[in-house]
Amino acid sequence: MSMGFNTIAGAISQAITEEMRRDANVVLIGEDVTTGIFGVTAGLVDEFGTDRFCDTPISENAIIGCAVGAAMTGMRPIAEIMFQDFLTCCMDPIVNQAAKMSYMSGGTFSVPMVVRSPGGAGLGAGPQHSQSLASWFMGVPGLKVVSPSSPIDAKGLLKSAIRDNNPVIFLENKLLYFESGEVPDDIDFTIPLGQASVLREGDDVTIVAVSGMVPRALRVADELGAEGVSVEIVDPRTLYPLDTETILQSVKKTGRLVTAEEGVMTCGVGAELAALIAEKAYDCLDGPIVRVGTPHVNYAYNQEMEWATIPDEQDLVRAVKKAIGQE
Amino acid sequence: MSMGFNTIAGAISQAITEEMRRDANVVLIGEDVTTGIFGVTAGLVDEFGTDRFCDTPISENAIIGCAVGAAMTGMRPIAEIMFQDFLTCCMDPIVNQAAKMSYMSGGTFSVPMVVRSPGGAGLGAGPQHSQSLASWFMGVPGLKVVSPSSPIDAKGLLKSAIRDNNPVIFLENKLLYFESGEVPDDIDFTIPLGQASVLREGDDVTIVAVSGMVPRALRVADELGAEGVSVEIVDPRTLYPLDTETILQSVKKTGRLVTAEEGVMTCGVGAELAALIAEKAYDCLDGPIVRVGTPHVNYAYNQEMEWATIPDEQDLVRAVKKAIGQE
Amino acid sequence: MGTKFKLKQKKQVGKDAALALLKRMLLIRRFEETLARLFADSEVKGFVHLSIGQEACPTGVCAHLTNDDYITSTHRGHGHLIGKGGDIKLAMAELFGKTEGYCKGRGGSMHVAAFDLGILGANGIVGAGLVLATGSGFSAKYQNNDRVTACFFGDGASNQGTFHEAANLASVWKLPILFVCENNGWAEFSPQSSHQKIEKVSTRAVGYGMPGVTVDGDDIEAVYSATADAVAWIRKGNGPILLECLTHRWEGHYAGDPQPYRDQDELQAITQHCPIERFKKQLIERKTITAAEFEALSVEVESEIGEAVEFGRQGTDPNPQDFMSYIYAD
Amino acid sequence: MGTKFKLKQKKQVGKDAALALLKRMLLIRRFEETLARLFADSEVKGFVHLSIGQEACPTGVCAHLTNDDYITSTHRGHGHLIGKGGDIKLAMAELFGKTEGYCKGRGGSMHVAAFDLGILGANGIVGAGLVLATGSGFSAKYQNNDRVTACFFGDGASNQGTFHEAANLASVWKLPILFVCENNGWAEFSPQSSHQKIEKVSTRAVGYGMPGVTVDGDDIEAVYSATADAVAWIRKGNGPILLECLTHRWEGHYAGDPQPYRDQDELQAITQHCPIERFKKQLIERKTITAAEFEALSVEVESEIGEAVEFGRQGTDPNPQDFMSYIYAD
Ligand SMILES: Cc1ncc(C[n+]2csc(CCOP(=O)(O)OP(=O)(O)O)c2C)c(N)n1
Ligand SMILES: Cc1ncc(C[n+]2csc(CCOP(=O)(O)OP(=O)(O)O)c2C)c(N)n1
Numbered sequence A, B: 001m002s003m004g005f006n007t008i009a010g011a012i013s014q015a016i017t018e019e020m021r022r023d024a025n026v027v028l029i030g031e032d033v034t035t036g037i038f039g040v041t042a043g044l045v046d047e048f049g050t051d052r053f054c055d056t057p058i059s060e061n062a063i064i065g066c067a068v069g070a071a072m073t074g075m076r077p078i079a080e081i082m083f084q085d086f087l088t089c090c091m092d093p094i095v096n097q098a099a100k101m102s103y104m105s106g107g108t109f110s111v112p113m114v115v116r117s118p119g120g121a122g123l124g125a126g127p128q129h130s131q132s133l134a135s136w137f138m139g140v141p142g143l144k145v146v147s148p149s150s151p152i153d154a155k156g157l158l159k160s161a162i163r164d165n166n167p168v169i170f171l172e173n174k175l176l177y178f179e180s181g182e183v184p185d186d187i188d189f190t191i192p193l194g195q196a197s198v199l200r201e202g203d204d205v206t207i208v209a210v211s212g213m214v215p216r217a218l219r220v221a222d223e224l225g226a227e228g229v230s231v232e233i234v235d236p237r238t239l240y241p242l243d244t245e246t247i248l249q250s251v252k253k254t255g256r257l258v259t260a261e262e263g264v265m266t267c268g269v270g271a272e273l274a275a276l277i278a279e280k281a282y283d284c285l286d287g288p289i290v291r292v293g294t295p296h297v298n299y300a301y302n303q304e305m306e307w308a309t310i311p312d313e314q315d316l317v318r319a320v321k322k323a324i325g326q327e
Numbered sequence C, D: 001m002g003t004k005f006k007l008k009q010k011k012q013v014g015k016d017a018a019l020a021l022l023k024r025m026l027l028i029r030r031f032e033e034t035l036a037r038l039f040a041d042s043e044v045k046g047f048v049h050l051s052i053g054q055e056a057c058p059t060g061v062c063a064h065l066t067n068d069d070y071i072t073s074t075h076r077g078h079g080h081l082i083g084k085g086g087d088i089k090l091a092m093a094e095l096f097g098k099t100e101g102y103c104k105g106r107g108g109s110m111h112v113a114a115f116d117l118g119i120l121g122a123n124g125i126v127g128a129g130l131v132l133a134t135g136s137g138f139s140a141k142y143q144n145n146d147r148v149t150a151c152f153f154g155d156g157a158s159n160q161g162t163f164h165e166a167a168n169l170a171s172v173w174k175l176p177i178l179f180v181c182e183n184n185g186w187a188e189f190s191p192q193s194s195h196q197k198i199e200k201v202s203t204r205a206v207g208y209g210m211p212g213v214t215v216d217g218d219d220i221e222a223v224y225s226a227t228a229d230a231v232a233w234i235r236k237g238n239g240p241i242l243l244e245c246l247t248h249r250w251e252g253h254y255a256g257d258p259q260p261y262r263d264q265d266e267l268q269a270i271t272q273h274c275p276i277e278r279f280k281k282q283l284i285e286r287k288t289i290t291a292a293e294f295e296a297l298s299v300e301v302e303s304e305i306g307e308a309v310e311f312g313r314q315g316t317d318p319n320p321q322d323f324m325s326y327i328y329a330d
């Protein structure tokens, strides 16, 4: 497989370009997508034109509603919501329309669409521009939820999401946009939804890390490895459907679980993972399941306070020590 | 304490009446609240007039936004959203405004308001009129979340919610509205937010049951008691802040946990409870934590199919047996 | 800014068209009356919203649509479904919650949808159909076919933010959408005067730079004629139009609603607006049809309804354990 | 339907008022210019949206409000805060993320709020302030005081569903709200023509049975005069008004935005609209003030800004571990 080198932002742009070339029914709509606040899709309009690459008014409800209606009538729209926080402005078309349409119509309609939206704190953008809301969507039957942490995953998963016949919530991370790595050039390269990836093998403890927490977990694994603690890192990549097999296998092997997400922990991704293990692998557990994530608070504008809130390497180390009984 | 007998609907109406008499800043706004689809607040307008008891246009966003703005300027509004499914139409004012206002303003503003909204399936109302969405709100810092299962709790908790200086999401259950029980007449009677109630003591297994699942759990406890399985039932009543003390104590005693909620389980209330125990009482567990709730599906219009989806006594019995290793 | 849209003089329809319109209206009327009984008898469950008295609007509008055109509908969706050519057997089966139903019993009254007929579904969320319509409008425009989307919504729905966002987007993008406001003067238990300070919803069109017109929605020829003009204009690529049809809701908001909030005298007199009686009378006066022809039509409809009820009643119950199906598409 | 609202002839202001307005505009201008530098130097972080060029609107509107009146604001909120009498020291401290700031460093640029001044907060969610305004309007009406809420929003925000819901609710309930659309012709990188098919946002008022007027928003006397009329009308209990102020955004959407999407000639010429220069010139021509008086004012403002920056810079950093505070009120 021929490889290039790209950022996550670049990989997303590549995935969109390739899929738009491949299938004329793929279109992209959203606020200022031709330019892009983060520049992810900047310039693509030059190739695809304003019929397929559409800046919309500030109307999140109509953006998603339009995508749903278009998907029901033969298109494969990608809708962009500029910040995950703004998903609050279009929950109805996502939750009650896109997610339930196939079911409500007894399978006669399907809604092949993708909602792309960046989340995550760390930019001093304050409480309304920093949230990570993955868990809401995980709990909505009918949606798939994807959350990549590397350029190759971003590209492969986005291509699969676009080709999927269901509404897929594709959650990006602002701080990760400019992380770079190898990305296959092959236009047929995809990564199936629903497959976790074991990023690092280890024996003592499993960290299931999501999105922005993945690079942090990898750094911690190095650090702890030096201390003789062998950490296995699993990135679910797709949050729904979750690859429970891979996760169970890992925890059965290590006997210890730390979950790591950037969003608020209450009813979050980590809660779901903990519940999964507490039910299905309870007898393999050798220690408490420890969650790492944002405590039950908002992100401050003040950047030091913001960073004190965002879960980081220190939090991960503390959690691992607790999980392995080295508190 | 002098006691009357009332339904949950009646207890809610009483709580509103008493608090509106007590404090002129309490007002109620919502769609057709003077009549009420479920009749909960029917007739109250006669006492309080249309200045305080306000039917609104169909504009969920404005209803909640209005309540937030009113709460910021000295009122204590109660906003009604007719079905929990319609909360999708006003997530921004709940999540980004009401919940974050105190924090964003460094504590200079507070938002003392209540959002009342009924959830739950079982009326053949189809996928868009049957959801229970508690867990979304549990995960939003700044909100309190209440979910009563009896008339006395409904009254006592709603009164506390109205007097609370924070936005409280008060989740009712359609099928429970006409369950009846004793209700104190004393206008000073309240139940503090954040206190669970142990509805039945037992030694073998704890069921933490929420809202519509409480009566079902109580029936199952009777049934299993006859078989010699001693079930403890805890109703958290307030879902945020959660009374983790009471729940931990119970599970430490019984060593087994079954969670019971009506909503979809993925990232749900049960997930949070399981994570809590798997972290804090891991070493007291004698069996797997088993979740009961709606699987990852929608509620069908067809009522038999709908009831096959809604978690019931059978599901609870199965879960308890699994938790105590009697599968 | 392209051609200006002007409503032409109302035209009288010929015999064939008249009979087709009458039949469609009668089908809706009898379907709903039958449903009211089935609901009262607990044969049909859930929340059921009837279109009795409002038959002219879906009938007159959909008469100008082909199977390739789209509609989006509301909680009060049976009239739209039947107007657009929906099979009343499959509709009835859906209301009985059967596998043969349009949605295999999953959707029921508030969600009936028909892919082949471009019916994007009734909708339990007031105002949701408005934004979905921008999507089918987008598809049609992008694919450069001449399909039109008729987007039905009520006076109450016109206060939802979705109305505003959809109307604005449609006008900016010149989408081929006919926004059809069925103004029956009520949103549940609230009269129009309590929920908006305008008399005509069509007034709002100006805020989107879109033509807006109001017609007597109980006059089938007025609706038919206005839609003919509007759809022709839209198919030419001129963008959306807002057509308001003033009509009357004879029954409660939902089947079983006793309507204590309504003026009883007004309710008594409401049948004077009957779009079917009015049209029938005119047609007979004009000698377009005879009373006997109308009778024959009634009998035909009656028997079709009877068959539909039997079809529905005899349908197959879905296996309750099959609730995982259709949550995800393959 | 009560009195009809009509805009009266624009009036010229006297010396004291003129100096007060000038000073307020200068404060906004220098505050923003200073901020742009502090941002470029990374002393101030986050997303910062500047009001340079748009000073007349918040100044002219808020001149008619007392501390008891309310305003709701937007992401571009510094002008509104200063217009309403906000303390630039506390504002600057907030932008430095300090404990002394209006929000103790938690809110920052997009969330500055001031309880005592009835400033219900800048808002990071476009359109959210519109629905919040109905709430302060409701309070005032219910409490039967004569407080008015000025609700600021942009041309872009006027496409949000919240605009529609708020305008409709306010008009149905006759709430004492002045909806102030600051139409600067841009929503981020999108020109108005691409996001709505109307030229004047005030056109939309008719859809709510509400008066709507448009003024030159870079002419402080026009804004001042129109607001005087509007606020008086609103205080009399006549309900809401939509006032549109046409203005110009000189800078990028946010501090640091290089604006490749904008016509460079237009940008070059944009200072001709300067509300401060225009007003100053007129005042001097009319001999209401002298050039020296203006200079003195500038110096005064310059020094206040300097003090504010020092105050902000020297403020106390909140303890990062104190992030649990203020999430819940007691
Ligand atoms: C988002 C949402 N809010 C409220 C409701 C409850 N509801 C159902 S129908 C209705 C009234 C609709 O009025 P209108 O749009 O005029 O339609 P009509 O019933 O008159 O046909 C309401 C409030 C709903 N289904 N969805
Ligand atoms: C709900 C929501 N959608 C999108 C954005 C991103 N955004 C911030 S400002 C802005 C443009 C606003 O335009 P306008 O209302 O005209 O105000 P202006 O910036 O011109 O002052 C956008 C799209 C947001 N903050 N909130």
Ligand SMILES: [Mg+2]
Residues within 6 Å of the ligand: C154, C155, C156, C182, C183, C184, C185, C186, C187, C188
């Ligand atoms: Mg109506």
Ligand SMILES: [Mg+2]
Residues within 6 Å of the ligand: D154, D155, D156, D182, D183, D184, D185, D186, D187, D188
């Ligand atoms: Mg603007």
